[in-house]
Structure formats: structure tokens, C-alpha cells
Amino acid sequence: MTKTKPILSLQHLQKQFGQHQVLKDISFDIQQGEIMTIIGPSGGGKSTTLRCINLLEKPTAGKICFHGENILDPGYQLNRYRAKVGMVFQQFNLFINKNVLENCTIGPELVLKKSPEEAKATARANLKLVGMSPYLDAKPNQLSGGQQQRVAIARAISMDPELLLFDEPTSALDPEMVNEVLTVMKKLAATGLTMIIVTHELTFAKEVSDQIAFISGGVVAEAGTPAVMLEHPKLEATRKFLRHFNA
Amino acid sequence: MKSRLTACLASLLVLCSLLLGFGQFQSVQAAKHEPTLKIGMEANYPPYNWTQTTAAHGAAPIDGSKQFANGYDVQIAKIIGRHLHRRVVVEKTQWDGLLPALTSGKIDLIIAGMSPTADRRKVINFSQPYRKSTFVIIVNKASKFATAKGLNDFSGARLTAQQGTLHYDLIKQLRGAKRENAMTDFSAMRQSLQSGTIDGYVAEDIEYESYHRVNKNIVAINLSRMKGFKVAKSDAITSIGVKKRNTTLLRQTNRILATISAAKRVALMNAAVRQQPRAGDSQTKQEKHENLFVKIMNQYGGMILSGVGMTLLLALVGTIVGFVIGLLVGIVRTIPTPTTRSKRILLRIVKWLLSVYVEIFRGTPMMVQAAVIYYGIAQLWHINLNRTVAALLIVSINTGAYLAEVIRGGITATPQGQFEAASAIGMSHSQKMWHIILPQAIRNCLPSITNEFIVNIKDTSVLSIISVSELFFVGTTVASQTFEFFPTYFIISVIYLILTFSITRIFNLIERRLAGPKNYDLMGNQLQVGLMESEIQHDDKN
Ligand SMILES: Nc1ncnc2c1ncn2[C@@H]1O[C@H](COP(=O)(O)OP(=O)(O)OP(=O)(O)O)[C@@H](O)[C@H]1O
Numbered sequence: 001m002t003k004t005k006p007i008l009s010l011q012h013l014q015k016q017f018g019q020h021q022v023l024k025d026i027s028f029d030i031q032q033g034e035i036m037t038i039i040g041p042s043g044g045g046k047s048t049t050l051r052c053i054n055l056l057e058k059p060t061a062g063k064i065c066f067h068g069e070n071i072l073d074p075g076y077q078l079n080r081y082r083a084k085v086g087m088v089f090q091q092f093n094l095f096i097n098k099n100v101l102e103n104c105t106i107g108p109e110l111v112l113k114k115s116p117e118e119a120k121a122t123a124r125a126n127l128k129l130v131g132m133s134p135y136l137d138a139k140p141n142q143l144s145g146g147q148q149q150r151v152a153i154a155r156a157i158s159m160d161p162e163l164l165l166f167d168e169p170t171s172a173l174d175p176e177m178v179n180e181v182l183t184v185m186k187k188l189a190a191t192g193l194t195m196i197i198v199t200h201e202l203t204f205a206k207e208v209s210d211q212i213a214f215i216s217g218g219v220v221a222e223a224g225t226p227a228v229m230l231e232h233p234k235l236e237a238t239r240k241f242l243r244h245f246n247a
Numbered sequence: 248m249k250s251r252l253t254a255c256l257a258s259l260l261v262l263c264s265l266l267l268g269f270g271q272f273q274s275v276q277a278a279k280h281e282p283t284l285k286i287g288m289e290a291n292y293p294p295y296n297w298t299q300t301t302a303a304h305g306a307a308p309i310d311g312s313k314q315f316a317n318g319y320d321v322q323i324a325k326i327i328g329r330h331l332h333r334r335v336v337v338e339k340t341q342w343d344g345l346l347p348a349l350t351s352g353k354i355d356l357i358i359a360g361m362s363p364t365a366d367r368r369k370v371i372n373f374s375q376p377y378r379k380s381t382f383v384i385i386v387n388k389a390s391k392f393a394t395a396k397g398l399n400d401f402s403g404a405r406l407t408a409q410q411g412t413l414h415y416d417l418i419k420q421l422r423g424a425k426r427e428n429a430m431t432d433f434s435a436m437r438q439s440l441q442s443g444t445i446d447g448y449v450a451e452d453i454e455y456e457s458y459h460r461v462n463k464n465i466v467a468i469n470l471s472r473m474k475g476f477k478v479a480k481s482d483a484i485t486s487i488g489v490k491k492r493n494t495t496l497l498r499q500t501n502r503i504l505a506t507i508s509a510a511k512r513v514a515l516m517n518a519a520v521r522q523q524p525r526a527g528d529s530q531t532k533q534e535k536h537e538n539l540f541v542k543i544m545n546q547y548g549g550m551i552l553s554g555v556g557m558t559l560l561l562a563l564v565g566t567i568v569g570f571v572i573g574l575l576v577g578i579v580r581t582i583p584t585p586t587t588r589s590k591r592i593l594l595r596i597v598k599w600l601l602s603v604y605v606e607i608f609r610g611t612p613m614m615v616q617a618a619v620i621y622y623g624i625a626q627l628w629h630i631n632l633n634r635t636v637a638a639l640l641i642v643s644i645n646t647g648a649y650l651a652e653v654i655r656g657g658i659t660a661t662p663q664g665q666f667e668a669a670s671a672i673g674m675s676h677s678q679k680m681w682h683i684i685l686p687q688a689i690r691n692c693l694p695s696i697t698n699e700f701i702v703n704i705k706d707t708s709v710l711s712i713i714s715v716s717e718l719f720f721v722g723t724t725v726a727s728q729t730f731e732f733f734p735t736y737f738i739i740s741v742i743y744l745i746l747t748f749s750i751t752r753i754f755n756l757i758e759r760r761l762a763g764p765k766n767y768d769l770m771g772n773q774l775q776v777g778l779m780e781s782e783i784q785h786d787d788k789n
């Protein structure tokens with residue numbers, strides 16, 4: 001892979017909730033088109049890292065550079081940035097007052113100012129990609145968890161994001177639904193979209209990732225290619241964590 | 248869905264105005280070009296003043312309604328009006344509202360059987376007396392107090408009198424008598440005496456004269472002649488109230504009163520006693536057996552329907568405008584803290600003001616708010632608000648305060664994930680609110696909004712304090728004219744019930760519509776769905 005300017009670069013990111021220093025020093029770069037997986041023990045700060053990246057939480061120190069510009073600088077167009085960085089939540093968070101199609105068109109119409117026709121066409125195509133075409137009229141609470149998560153993915157990609165964040169997209173799902181979501185994500189990976197994925201699905205991570213980061217205790221304890229990270233991790237903590245899954 | 252809701256509300260409004268139109272079966276034909284002389288009275292204190300539906304016997308129109316007032320006071324007022332070349336218009340006002348109405352300039356004169364007591368003289372001026380009164384206690388003939396001779400003969404008697412009058416204070420001179428709560432009008436006292444909840448009430452001889460015409464089972468015990476009975480001279484007379492600064496009008500009034508001879512006054516009073524409304528008016532023996540309800544509806548149906556219209560209008564407009572106010576307040580109160588310092592301070596001030604608004608209007612009775620706003624605006628800024636406008640304003644502001652809290656609750660109860668998902672897409676705060684949060688919050692609040700509507704239908708009855716002709720006010724008027732308390736109030740309560748019941752149904756229907764269809768149609772056929780699913784499974788195996 002040619003080393004160009006990273007699309008996103010975290011530099012010594014810190015986050016404190018009251019007295020509790022949750023993120024101590026998170027730094028990593030991600031290149032255009034790369035897929036990065038974040039693993040690590042519960043409470044290690046994975047979700048907080050993702051939430052800082054799209055500013056659902058405000059970092060207390062450090063830099064988040066998007067195309068080389070620090071988004072934390074005053075005056076940076078935050079809503080425009082957020083529109084370019086999509087997020088898929090563990091709990092789906094579909095808009096419950098909108099049906100499937102509307103969930104995917106509202107962002108493009110309101111934020112990207114697309115015409116309703118154009119927004120609908122894109123949404124239809126994306127819903128087709130995630131296999132949810134038949135359910136355009138359904139309301140979120142009429143769908144299974146796996147179906148909701150696939151709509152959430154379609155909603156995110158309808159914004160035509162440059163970067164897509166996933167926070168444990170399959171851990172709220174029954175086992176038989178996990179695969180339908182992972183399949184969709186693999187399809188996306190193949191399109192060259194830049195993604196950061198927090199997951200415990202190691203087989204999946206190994207298959208799609210360009211790099212894997214192990215976040216624990218608020219720092220990136222170790223990072224590297226899947227082959228290195230999953231087969232020959234340097235740290236004992238990483239090995240211990242992995243043993244859990246391979247057992 | 249939205250248009251259907253709008254159509255529904257629009258047709259309710261049309262219904263209101265149609266019903267209001269029922270009251271317009273008679274039109275005022277007085278010369279419009281003459282300046283008006285606005286007279287304040289209860290129009291519910293026969294024979295001094297009462298309300299009637301026709302202009303018979305030289306009645307004067309009641310402002311803001313299609314009804315008329317007549318009585319001794321009205322006839323005196325008309326004489327004054329004639330001399331001043333001003334057209335007499337009666338402002339029907341509750342007893343306690345008369346002084347504020349005068350001082351705030353809503354009326355020119357109080358001619359309401361009022362005595363010029365020292366307390367009242369502090370606030371307004373009084374003319375020369377236009378009647379001298381004798382005080383009596385009215386009791387049932389069968390009562391053991393019917394034979395009372397002195398101030399000491401009322402031990403244990405449950406007595407009352409009209410609220411805010413001298414009569415009520417006079418009870419203190421009767422040793423051992425129990426002073427029951429004061430009542431708002433004479434109809435209520437008559438009713439209480441008849442039903443035995445009181446033993447008697449203090450009034451003027453003229454009240455006895457009038458009541459005796461319709462109820463032969465009462466007697467009057469003359470207080471004025473009793474040994475030891477004390478009453479200030481100013482209290483035994485009835486005068487016309489004039490605003491302090493208005494000395495010209497006071498002089499004119501006195502000059503005109505001086506032209507009315509004693510004989511003329513007696514004649515006028517006798518005519519009033521004869522003409523006053525009474526139970527069994529225009530009734531033959533057979534008619535008595537006719538259904539009372541049918542009778543009341545035949546005679547006063549138009550008035551009652553127009554009362555229904557006013558009540559509906561107040562409740563509907565009040566709830567809608569209140570909802571909009573509540574929505575705006577609720578939104579502002581949930582704006583997240585802004586980043587810049589100046590905006591933060593501004594927002595804090597606005598939020599503080601709004602919470603003061605909510606606390607004040609939730610923390611005081613609507614009746615008090617109505618009195619304060621209606622009379623206050625007139626007194627402070629000399630703006631004479633139309634009663635209906637004032638009433639609409641009050642109900643709206645009051646409802647707004649309640650709904651602000653309800654909607655704030657609805658907004659905070661919306662799952663955090665909805666806010667986050669909307670933020671993650673890049674929506675601005677207002678986009679999040681209008682498209683995602685509020686539709687959910689409002690739907691969750693709908694039961695509370697329905698509830699508020701129903702409360703409004705019932706609670707607008709307290710606006711009778713500013714004499715808005717809503718259903719309850721009309722009911723009181725009808726009852727005092729027919730003396731048929733039970734049938735009238737029974738009809739009124741049935742109407743309230745019908746109103747609240749149908750509103751509940753309508754809103755349930757709206758709620759169900761907003762929830763959307765229970766099922767959704769699959770696009771394309773099942774085969775296609777099967778294909779989709781298998782396609783995903785298939786990919787997975789690769
Ligand atoms: N809003 C908050 N206020 C205070 N503490 C918080 C908040 N959000 C997270 N934390 C704390 O930050 C720490 C890291 O949480 P985070 O959700 O980032 O962990 P995680 O790595 O995603 O764990 P998991 O695998 O369980 O999702 C936890 O100890 C948590 O209690």
C-alpha cells in the first residue's frame with residue numbers, strides 16, 4: 001500500500017468523564033480505503049474512541065485530523081464533517097417515527113440537500129445492496145434485529161460517507177442474524193470504503209482488516225496486520241484476550 | 248395524515264362559530280352613532296337588575312351578547328343616559344369584578360344596588376343615593392327563627408349573605424348565629440334556603456318582596472327596626488359608583504338623580520318587582536306537567552348552544568395555541584448548552600424566564616389569572632381587551648405552561664440513541680428536533696394533550712369571573728331566570744359530558760392514525776424476498 005496522507009489521524013487523543021480518565025493516549029492513522037478493526041477488553045475505551053471520532057463525545061485533549069485538518073479547531077464545519085463520517089450503532093438506533101425508506105432518505109435530503117427523487121433512488125439502491133428492498137414501507141419496530149441493522153447500514157452509506165464507523169454492529173443480535181450483517185459488511189469492504197470497526201468477530205476481522213488495534217486501559221496497547229496481531233501478538237495482555245475467543 | 252388532522256380541527260372551529268351564531272337570534276337596533284354609557288351590574292340581582300332574552304319593558308342590551316338587562320338599576324341608568332345623550336349598554340359583571348371594572352375604565356358607572364361603604368369610598372366615588380334600603384333576614388315560614396324579635400333570637404341559626412357585601416358583616420351582630428360561607432348571588436341563597444342548607448340570609452326588603460312573589464313560604468324579619476342594630480348611614484342607601492377622577496360625570500349624575508322624584512322612584516321599583524323573572528313565568532297548570540328539560544331547551548336552547556360554542560372555541564383555540572406555546576417553550580428548554588460564552592448566558596436567561604412563566608401559570612388558579620390579566624391590562628395600559636379575546640389569551644397562556652412541561656418530558660423521554668443517530672448523520676439541532684425528536688415526543692404526549700383539552704372544556708367555566716358567556720355562565724343565567732336549578736344544571740352537566748366524551752373519542756382516533764398501519768406490505772412478491780435472503784446466505788458461504 002502506498003503511504004499517502006492519512007484520511008484520518010488521531011494524535012494523543014484523551015477523554016475524561018469527570019475525574020475518570022477513560023482515554024489516556026489514543027493515536028493511529030488510517031489511510032483512504034483501509035479497514036481497521038479495534039478489539040480489546042470491555043471498558044477499555046473502544047466505544048469512547050469511536051464516539052470521539054464523530055464527536056458524540058468531545059475529546060478533552062489531542063487532535064483528530066481529517067484530511068490533515070484538525071476538526072477540533074474552532075470554526076471547523078462540524079455538521080459537514082459528521083455528514084462525511086457515518087456511524088452504525090450497536091443498538092441500530094433507526095428513527096422509529098420513519099419507515100425504512102425514509103430512514104435512508106432523510107439525511108441526504110436534509111443535510112446533503114438532495115432532491116427527494118435522487119435521495120430515493122440512492123436509498124433504494126443501498127437497501128437493495130443490504131437485501132432490504134422488500135421492506136421499504138416497514139417501520140423499524142416491525143423488523144428483526146438483523147434487518148434493522150442492515151437498514152442502519154443502508155442509512156449510513158446513503159450519506160455517501162468517506163469514513164464509516166461500526167460499534168459492535170453484531171453484538172446485540174441473535175447468533176443466526178450475525179451472518180446476514182457481516183455479509184453486508186463484507187460487501188461494503190469490497191467497495192473500497194474506509195471503515196473502522198469495533199468487533200469481537202475475530203474470524204471476520206482477520207478476513208477483512210488491513211490492520212487491527214488492541215485498545216485496553218485507554219491506550220492503543222498494540223497494533224498491526226491481522227496475521228501478526230492474531231497469530232503472534234507481542235503483549236501478554238493481547239494473548240490473554242485472544243485466548244478467551246479461541247477457547 | 249396531517250391534512251386529515253387539520254381538516255378535523257378546522258371543522259371543529261366551524262362548528263364553534265355555528266353554535267355561537269345560535270345566540271344571535273335577536274339583533275340590537277339601538278342607534279349606533281350615539282356614544283355609549285357603559286353600566287356595570289351583575290344583571291342577576293332582581294329586582295335591581297336581571298338578564299332577559301328580549302328587549303321587553305325597555306331593557307338595555309348587554310354588551311358582547313344578544314341578551315338584555317332590565318330592572319330598577321337599568322331604568323335609572325336609562326334616565327341618566329337620556330339626559331347625557333348616551334346610549335346605555337350594560338356590562339354584565341360579577342359582583343367582585345365591579346370595582347376593578349370601574350377603576351380600570353371598562354365601565355363608566357356602577358349601578359348595581361351597591362351601598363357606598365367606607366371601604367368602597369376609598370376606591371371610588373359615590374353619587375347621592377338613588378334608593379334607601381331596609382335590612383331583613385329571610386327565613387322559611389316553618390323555621391323556628393320565623394318568630395325572632397331581637398338580635399339575640401338567632402342562636403344556632405345558619406345564616407349567610409352575598410359575598411363581599413355589607414349584609415355578610417351584619418350577621419356578626421346576631422349573637423350566637425353561625426356565619427356560613429358567603430355566596431356569590433341571590434339565586435344560590437334562595438336555592439340554599441329552599442333546600443335547607445341554611446336557615447336564612449340577610450338581604451334588603453326588596454329581595455323579600457321579589458322572592459315572596461314566587462315563594463310564599465318565606466318571611467322577612469326586619470333587622471333595621473331591631474333594638475341595638477347598628478348600621479352606618481351610608482350602608483343603608485344605594486348609590487351610583489363613579490371613578491375617582493371622573494368628577495364631571497359625578498356632578499352630572501347627581502344633577503340628573505335630583506330630577507327623579509320620590510314617587511317616580513317608587514313607581515320604577517314597583518314596576519321592576521312586577522316585571523322581574525320568576526319561576527312559573529308564562530306557565531299554565533298544564534304546562535307545569537310538561538317536561539321541564541324540554542321547556543328549558545325550547546326557551547333557552549339558543550343561548551345554551553351559543554354557550555357550548557363559546558366553551559368549545561375557548562377550549563379548542565386555547566389547547567391549540569397552548570400547544571404551540573408549549574412546544575416552543577419545551578424546545579428552548581431542551582436546547583443543549585452552546586459553546587460560546589455569550590450564547591450560553593443568553594440561553595440561561597431565556598431558560599430562566601421560561602421557567603418563571605411555567606411556574607407562575609401552573610402555580611396560580613386560572614380564575615385569578617383571568618382577573619389579574621383582564622383588569623390589570625386595562626388599569627395599567629388602558630387597553631380595553633374584548634372579553635372573548637382576553638379569555639382566549641388566558642386559556643392559551645395557561646395551557647401553554649402545562650403543555651411546556653408535558654412536551655419537555657416527552658423530549659427528554661425520547662431515547663438518547665435517536666439524538667445520536669441524528670447527530671451522526673450531521674443534522675443540525677433544529678433538524679433533529681423537527682424531524683426526529685418532536686414527532687416522537689408529540690406522539691407520546693398526545694394522551695396528555697387530550698387530557699388538557701378536556702380539562703380546558705371544564706375549566707373554562709372559571710372564566711365566568713370576567714363574564715365570558717361560556718356554557719357555565721349561560722347555565723347560571725338560565726337558572727337564575729327560570730329558578731329551575733336542578734334541571735338547568737343537569738342539562739349543562741350532560742352537555743359537558745357529551746363534549747368531553749366525544750373529544751376523547753376523536754383524539755383516540757387521531758392517536759391511532761398517528762401510530763400508522765399495523766402491517767406493512769412487502770414490495771414485490773415473496774419469491775423475491777426468498778431470493779434476497781438466499782443471496783445473502785449464499786454470499787456468506789463464499
Ligand atoms: N458518559 C460517560 N460518563 C462516564 N463514564 C463513561 C461514559 N461513557 C463511558 N464511560 C466509561 O468509560 C469507560 C470506557 O467505556 P467504553 O464504552 O468506551 O468501553 P468499551 O471498550 O467500548 O467497552 P465494551 O466492550 O463493553 O463496549 C468505561 O469504564 C465506562 O464506564
Ligand SMILES: [Mg+2]
Binds near residue numbers: 046047048167168
Ligand atoms: Mg463499547
